[in-house]
Amino acid sequence: MWLGLMAFFVIILAIYIARAEGLEHDVTEANRELLEAQMQLAEYTREEVPRPVEIGLRNADIQQLQRLGMTNPERRLSEDLVENPQLVPEVLRDGDTAEFREDGIYVLNARWVLAHFESGDRFGQLLLEYEVIHGNVMWDVVDGYVED
Known part of the structure; x- marks a missing residue:
């Protein structure tokens, strides 16, 4: 019985470690995608023409x-x-x-x-x-x- 309980805890621990590694990988991938999106946005807006300024009396x-x-x-x-x-x-x-x-x-x-x-x-x-x-x-x- 003790041996079965120990095996159960080892399996649960292995599942949690695997999930943590998967989540860490997902977070790293999301950060990389976010950085790429920010770089693309900066590239698109670098040459953006500013909106003309209203001149005259309102x-x-x-x-x-x-x-x-x-x-x-x-x-x-x-x-x-x-x-x-x-x-x-x-x-x-x-x-x-x-x-x-x-x-x-x-x-x-x-x-x-x-x-x-x-x-x-x-x-x-x-x-x-x-x-x-x-x-x-x-x-x-x-x-x-x-x-x-």
């Missing part, structure tokens, strides 16, 4: 600017910028006057404007930050460049 931005006293905000911002050529950096030659090009003013969002300007044979772009206070626009030049 409806909520337009409503906010209207509450601040600005009717037709995009046109008003462009007009105000054209009226303020002194915002062009002082990298221009003495005596040159700069003008913003109306067709080159882009309202990027509720905070930033990209504007092209010309001065004789020189031209460039400015990135400007703006704030509207009681219908008046306050401009701050963030960055820009001038080309000859």
